[in-house]
Amino acid sequence: MTTHSNGSVVFDNVRKQFGTFTAIHGLSLHIEPGTLVTLLGPSGCGKTTTLRMLAGLEHPTSGRILIGGKDVTMLPANERDVSMVFQSYALFPHMSVLENVVYGLESSKMNKNEARSRAEDGLKQVGLAGYGQRLPAELSGGQQQRVAVARALVLEPQVLLLDEPLSNLDARLRRRVRTEIRELQQRLGFTAVYVTHDQEEALAVSDRIVVMQDGAVAQQGSPRELYEAPASSFIADFIGEANVVPCEVLRSDGGQAIIRVARLEHSVPGRSARPGPAKIAVRPNAITLDAAEAAAFPGSIRHAAYLGDHVEYEVETEAGTLFVVDPAVDRNLTPATNVSIGFHPRGIAIIDN
Structure with missing residues (x-):
């Protein structure tokens, strides 16, 4: 299983309004290929809206979005080279683990034997070789999370999107799974955009953190930069007390x-x-x-x-x-x-x- 190398993401002065409410104010952001960038902020700051626009689930009111250098601003979700891991994992409970991973590949008209081979390789990559015939209910929460990641990665997207991926796990399991996600991202070299409101999670997994406040970027930088040199009292208190x-x-x-x-x-x-x-x-x-x-x-x-x-x-x-x-x-x-x-x-x- 490989991923596209040119998974850069650009938001060029993107604005999003819902009626008279402006959710995103002129967002400009550049995400380098092969990096994991976290959108971090309190509830209502605009991070999820930003992710949904990147996924094609919402369209900007103005501005442009580019993925791998291609303008995708008005393309529908199924025509963008991205995959999303949802908060709820969204696994089919009646399908085996392997069938869950194969599903997206077969939907894209891939040959059944090739799809099965790639799905088995995907499960191996996330440490679940031999688990293919189990049902999701027979797995732990962390294992279900890895199935969701494998299902997204076998599509070989330019960008993997993760929407609050650990929120359904208890604190100890969250620590372990975030380490697994980070190690997987570094080993396979895919571009990832990760949304969370958990500061510790963001510090642990990110190459770069983009802290959002009221629909705009309050500060961005490496975890160490944001923790050691916060630009404002909001950042200082949000990235650790x-x-x-x-x-x-x-x-x-x-x-x-x-x-x-x-x-x-x-x-x-x-x-x-x-x-x-x-x-x-x-x-x-x-x-x-x-x-x-x-x-x-x-x-x-x-x-x-x-x-x-x-x-x-x-x-x-x-x-x-x-x-x-x-x-x-x-x-x-x-x-x-x-x-x-x-x-x-x-x-x-x-x-x-």
Whole structure:
């Protein structure tokens, strides 16, 4: 089983309206062949509408969509070189696993023997060789998911579309199946567009993440870029939790900015930071808590929750309430304990808004 190599995707100033409501505002996006790009965002942000337009299930109000360099903007779904893995898997319960995978091939008028051979190869590729005669009900949720992926991939699409593919699985199985999907995508080299609202899932599977907000791209980049250098408080809080704290940028020095929060001065990445009032996004695990010192950034424990391998604290400070994740489970900082707050070198970024 091979996939087309030229599976690039281009959205060129795409706009989508439903009556007077604008769901997508002038979306421009380029997805490189052989990459897995995730559309991430809260409910109603436009990610599913974007995927449906790529699949041909919706048509843009204006703008163009190109797949492999071909303009497919107004082509129906069955004339686009894409396959979709749905949230519900959409397997036929009365058909065997092999029959489910063969179905799409036979619908495309392929010879029965060739279709069966390709379907068996597809099941082998997703680690389900020997499962062909079972019914979907005899498989686990993760195995059903892999059947749905195999059924889509045997059609050799330029682009594989995955719509919330893990939402029906429990948390532990979700972790395992997302790893399997990522390994499969990297091994076979197909282009994938993946929709989810789960930030951890997006970080785990993506070459690039496109975060959407109100029908537009809020920020895009690698998982590390979005986590370590969020452009806004929305991104900082959506891609992992963050404390948004007011600060003063004192000066920039060799790609680093020196900031002051309350009485604490700290160095953070900030080549283009300008002196003056600003905000920083501080990850909960980037905050240290020590015995109170008069000259440092003071705080008082408001709430503590022991969670086995870490303790979560809410700390009252003059910069607001901070959420802190502390790996030091052996100590017991109880409510009303005064502490001195510090910052780790990593996990802090200056944000625009």
